[in-house]
Every structure is written in C-alpha cells, then in structure tokens.
Amino acid sequence: MxxxxxxxxxxxxxxxxxxxVQVSLGGEIACEKLDKDACAFAVSSAGKRCVLxxxxxxxxxxxxxxxxxxxxxxxxxxxVETDQCIKACGLNRKSLGISSDSLLDSSSTQKLCSPQCYDxxxxxxxxxxxxxxxxxxxxxxxxxxxGASARRGMSEIRSSGFAAPGPISSMKYTVAPLTAPAMAPY
Numbered sequence: 179m180x181x182x183x184x185x186x187x188x189x190x191x192x193x194x195x196x197x198x199v200q201v202s203l204g205g206e207i208a209c210e211k212l213d214k215d216a217c218a219f220a221v222s223s224a225g226k227r228c229v230l231x232x233x234x235x236x237x238x239x240x241x242x243x244x245x246x247x248x249x250x251x252x253x254x255x256x257x258v259e260t261d262q263c264i265k266a267c268g269l270n271r272k273s274l275g276i277s278s279d280s281l282l283d284s285s286s287t288q289k290l291c292s293p294q295c296y297d298x299x300x301x302x303x304x305x306x307x308x309x310x311x312x313x314x315x316x317x318x319x320x321x322x323x324x325g326a327s328a329r330r331g332m333s334e335i336r337s338s339g340f341a342a343p344g345p346i347s348s349m350k351y352t353v354a355p356l357t358a359p360a361m362a363p364y
Contacts, residue, residue, distance in 0.1 A: 205223075205256070206223045206256065207220060207221070207222050207223050207228075207256050207257070207258065208222060208223070208246075209222050209226070209228035209229070209244045209245055209246040209247075210243070210244060210245060210246065211244075212228060212244040212258070213244070214230060214242040214243065214244060214272075215271055216244075216258050216271075217229070217230045217242075217244035217271070218230045218259075218269075218270070218271045218272065218273045219259035219263075219264065219269065219271075219273075219301060219302060219305070220244075220257060220258045220259060221251040221254050221255055221256065221257040221301060222246055222255070222256070223255055223256045224246075224255065225250050225251055225254065225255045226246045226247060226248070226249065226250055226251070227246075227247045227249045227250070227251055227305070228244050228245070228246060228247065229244070229245055229246075229247040229275075230242055230243075230244060230271075230272065230273065230274055231243055231244070231245050231274070232274055242272075251301065251304060251305070252304050252308065253304075254300065254301055254304060257301050259299070259301055259302065260299075262298075263295065263298065263299035263301070263302055266289070266292065266294035266295040266298065266299060267289055267290055267292075267295035267299055267302045268285070268286055268289030268290065268295075269302065276305070276309065278309050278310065278312065278313045281306070281309070281310055281313065281315065281320065284324075287320065287321075287324065288324060290302070290303075290306055290321075291320070291321035291324050296321060303317070
C-alpha cells in the first residue's frame with residue numbers, strides 16, 4: 179500500500195497533469211474540439227459535460243466524436259479528466275454513456291469510493307454524486323455501506339431515509355464523517 183505522503187504526491191502529480199493538458203489545449207475547452215481519447219469525463223469551459231458519441235459513416239465504418247451534452251458540471255469548468263483518475267475510479271475513456279447501474283456493481287462502487295478516486299477526483303465524484311441522487315441515493319452513504327454488497331447497500335440506503343431528495347443541480351457534499359473532496363482550482 180502507498181504511504182499517505184505517496185498518495186499526496188500522486189494527487190499533486192494528477193493535478194499538474196490536468197493543468198498541463200488544459201494549458202496545452204489553449205485554456206478554453208470546447209467538447210467538439212477534443213480528441214476521442216480525452217472526451218469522456220471532460221467538462222467544457224462553459225461548464226457542460228462532454229460526451230463521446232459513435233456514428234456510423236456511409237461506408238459502414240464506425241467513427242467517434244466528442245459532443246457537448248446538456249448536463250452541467252457542478253462548480254467545474256475547463257476540465258479534462260486525468261488518466262490517473264480514470265484508472266483509480268475504474269472508468270474507461272471509451273465510455274459512450276453512463277448509467278446508474280454501475281452503482282449496483284460492487285467492484286465499480288468500491289473503486290469509486292476508494293480514497294484514490296473519492297478524495298482525488300472531484301469531477302468524477304460530482305458526476306456520480308448527481309447520478310446517484312437521480313436514483314434517490316446519497317453517494318457518501320453508499321460509500322459508507324461498502325462493507326456490505328453495493329446492491330444491498332443501495333437498497334438499504336433507499337429504505338433507511340438516507341436517500342437523496344432527487345436530482346438537484348446545486349447539491350452540496352455535506353454529510354459526516356465522509357466529506358466531499360476539495361474542488362480543484364479553476
């Protein structure tokens with residue numbers, strides 16, 4: 179296992195890499211200008227989430243492109259997710275969509291709730307926080323329930339009164355003892 183100082187060093191390195199990517203892109207991120215390998219889990223300079231789309235050309239060949247979704251990121255703009263966060267959170271850059279079903283998969287939830295993801299990847303945590311809230315689940319409580327299976331934990335949370343009130347765009351991370359990760363500087 180990595181030491182606490184090692185984890186801090188990784189977090190600093192991840193932030194530096196993200197800032198490097200953003201500076202090299204000219205500071206303003208437009209989803210449509212992102213390469214397919216940087217699209218998924220990115221946020222435009224307007225605060226809209228980027229989404230990878232697959233199209234079939236007339237020749238029958240599949241082509242991927244990045245588009246702007248209508249979904250806004252909470253307090254985050256101009257962000258291309260780091261490879262370290264993609265890996266730590268168990269995600270895939272070639273994701274064509276995202277589903278709350280991933281919250282029922284114990285290995286996916288375990289990676290999302292790991293300190294390497296939950297404490298270091300605010301963009302991904304924000305996305306899944308809102309996805310969980312849309313299902314009536316409060317992500318910090320789901321992470322607390324990781325000792326049990328994620329499926330059982332999710333159903334227990336739904337029936338225990340800890341459910342989130344529904345999708346709210348300005349949802350705040352305000353539960354103890356788990357706290358939301360600090361947002362990265364813009």
